[in-house]
Amino acid sequence: MRKRTRPAILHSTTLVLLIALSMGWLGLGADVRAQSTTEIPESSAVAPAIAVAPPTEVRVQDAPNDHGHALTVRWKLSTDDGQGQNNILAYRILRTPKLVGPLPMDSAKSGTDLQVFSSPETIYEEAVWRLIPDQWDTLGQVPLGTSKYENRGGKQRDAKDFLPDATPFQYKVIATTAAGGMGISEASAPAQSSGQIVHTSKLQFIGIPVVIFTALVLGFISAAKRGRELYIRPLAGIGAVDEAIGRATEMNRPILYVLGLGAPDDIATIASYTILSRVAKKVAEHRTELLVPCYDAVVMSIAQETVRQAYLDAGRPDEYKEDMVYYVTQEQFAYVAAVNGTMLRRQTATNFYLGVFYAESLILAETGSLAGSIQISGTDRVTQIPFFIVACDYTLIGEELYAASAYLGREPKLLGTLKAQDWAKGMFIAFMIFGLVGAALQWNWVVSLFRMSF
Amino acid sequence: MDWPTTIATTVAALLTLAVFSFLYKDNPFYKFAEHLMVGVSAGYWVIILWYTVVIPKMWQPLEAGKWYYIIPIILGILMWARLNRKWQWVSRYPLAFYIGVSTGVAIPLEMKAKVIEQLNGSVDLVTTMYATQASGMTVVNNILILIGIIAALIYFFFSKAHTGATGSIAKFGIGVLMVGFGASFGFTVMARISLLIERLQFLLFEWLKWG
The missing domain is CATH 3.40.50 (Rossmann fold)
Known part of the structure; x- marks a missing residue:
């Protein structure tokens, strides 16, 4: 029953809005749009109560160095942000198609007027999601002066904030004022998220120790193979x-x-x-x-x-x-x-x-x-x-x-590795003492070396 | 208490007593409880693995058309080659693949948990002292912890004999470790005693209905 009534409600809401907008109730149109997450804010169809310059050049790209399920939205600030009318309060971010779910498995089998999102994985998962084209989700807002929004969604299909990979999404950014004014950007080009195999920003922190350790391991293995006696204390x-x-x-x-x-x-x-x-x-x-x-x-x-x-x-x-x-x-x-x-x-x-x-x-x-x-x-x-x-x-x-x-x-391989491990351990102890001295002397740049995110 | 519950409680109590009888010496009651437990648990795991591995990780992906799942399935099937003396060698391939991949995955995690986090934690001891303007015993405590960490790490140096200055530091390091182990031992023994108390409460109050 619920599946049948929901579209009916949506249609009647849309009808009422269209009538209202055609009668020129612009202020009401703006308010309804601000509260709704299902209606499409068409900049061409609706003029805000107080016109402000919209953000421009909205670009979306996959967030780098992650497991996917995240997109980064960037835009050029409104010309009324910090200059011009100088009345921008915040930027509201919208996304289409609208995501509805998680829904029970049997929702995927029943006929509805909504598009079923079905990647192969969803067939044996406990939930399915629907993508509704031409409807917009309001994701959140950021304060004036901000030109970037990270749309980081959940990975699990049963998470409320699930954001599917390999699915094209478009974004709009609305500049809003305290008096209810709005400037709506053009929709961005579609973009989709995906996971990366290599986290490039970690390479600089991991790469150097890996190179040093590998060199030590190879050096000691080679020495052991040449017959050099490698001392290991008795256990x-x-x-x-x-x-x-x-x-x-x-x-x-x-x-x-x-x-x-x-x-x-x-x-x-x-x-x-x-x-x-x-x-x-x-x-x-x-x-x-x-x-x-x-x-x-x-x-x-x-x-x-x-x-x-x-x-x-x-x-x-x-x-x-x-x-x-x-x-x-x-x-x-x-x-x-x-x-x-x-x-x-x-x-x-x-x-x-x-x-x-x-x-x-x-x-x-x-x-x-x-x-x-x-x-x-x-x-x-x-x-x-x-x-x-x-x-x-x-x-x-x-x-x-x-x-x-x-x-x-x-065995030379094991002995060489153990020796290299000892050397690496010595280096870590030296690095730790360096960090302790740096922290004691309140050298923030030294402390920041220990705050690397892995 | 209804009859089925009474029977179940009595069986549980008798099995508890059968296992406790091992404290005296090995005996037929313990042997019975042991074999029952091993048999039931092995059967239980077969069913668990069927529903948590075979169905969701083999059957359903294939049903969904994810044919690349056939690769791990074939590797799994190759393990069965162990049962045939002539083809036993084939089972080494999936084992080698499994150990190689899983070790590769485990090492970065170990590195993060046991090295990077330790380094961060050690430096945090000093930065927190400044941030909280610690004084007195906190400062002494943190300095002792840091000295203990370095001494314990030196104990695990295998390339140098534990003689002279290295030996003294290593001796202090193993002393620090033993203090930690002692505390851990006492804490866990208390937890075990609470398990014993729970079993005795079950026997006395749930089974015998004392009190």
Whole structure:
């Protein structure tokens, strides 16, 4: 019912307005236009109560360096703004076609006299929007002296301020006075918004550090490949890996390796694959049993590949069994319950907890401690490190986990990257001290360097 | 309480007790609760993934004529090659693609969250002191924080042995970290105790109807 009555209301309103305008009720016409968001303010058809010079040269272009859904409107100020009659109060911005929505999905299927906006995405979204040609939305206004308006809309289709990409819009700018006078510009040429892949203004801030860091990485990798000894200080947790594997071998009990609850692309999980590779190789050499219960199916696939390759490198591919690395479940505490059960039933001699951990960290480490296992842990989740510290024999704190993978692997690429990372860290510390000194001396230009928007 | 609710509450209470029995030692009740939880959750996730991934991210885009979605779908299907010993190697391609892309996406975010924001925050400590005309303990506090940050960063220097001046600063840095970890530990333990209290309240008041 509502869909049928709305056009009728619109038509009757338009009819009344046309009659009023044709009778010369100009003041009334101006007021109605100012309040309405659906009528078209035609400068040629309506003369304002007090004529003022309209803004000119209205130009619209896509807002740069964003994800789309934004257009920038620019215009040349009215000649009565700050000069001439000097009576401009503000500029009102209008846009066509009018956007109506979000509407329920079934609106797209019913026949109406309104144009349905349907990009392929809207088919399975929960809302649709209609574009109504020749009707104008009033977007807002800016004070006198302003010649730019940023029409930044929402990205989500269910947002009230949604502004679709790849859809041409035209704009008008109305100069208004305190006495109700108006000067209406010509409509701009159509323009549409789109997202950009590269944020060019960030390049200057990111580009320089990236170039420096890349040069450092390549330089150190090259040095490592040439055989230059790159020093990395010993890490207690890593030194204990061989000892822990040896202990499990002597006791003839399995080794448990937990990759945590992280996604396959978490940096800590990626670091953990490298350590798993090293552990698996040692385990293969010692012919000890290895258990890797996994929380994520993709992590399991990667871990299986890692362990298989390690067994191959150790010269014992026949010793590798698929069920060494197995999937448990993707429910946090169900996973913990299963791993705890494994620890007590299989009496694991050594437990590794390396990766991303949440609330389960203490439960796992405490059970392992009760079972009498030697435990080596490492995570970059700051809130979980304390639990590992109190319940495990060795803990890799934060970045030590990343360093451990390089330390164990001793591969030129990893060593070179770690060295470059240290240098970069040194530069950041120096930059920070510079910033602190600058801020202490109230050098605003130094402080502004730290206010860059990313 | 109606019968269905009474039965559900009793099952929940018995499962809670079965899990608590692990505190004594591993036993058949815990094993039952563990296997039930693992089985139910694995099944639950299959359904969740069906309705949040397969339908909206595979089926519907194809229905809408977005044929380029066929590329990730093929990559996903290649993962199934793992099940065949002869074709296992094929599954390495989607894995390599996934890890490569997601690591590339993750690194700038990590850079922003863990480096840029830290730098901004550190400088903010000083600018805020000026802006608020801080004095006394606030100034001492902020200076201590800044010294702590620099010392902790030096602890994570791997290219230099922790000896001499570097060793002393690193020792101070790890001390600062431990103070932070201690506070975090105490805070979380309190949260865990509140979880225990909630479970005990459930057993005593909802199940046994005490009080």
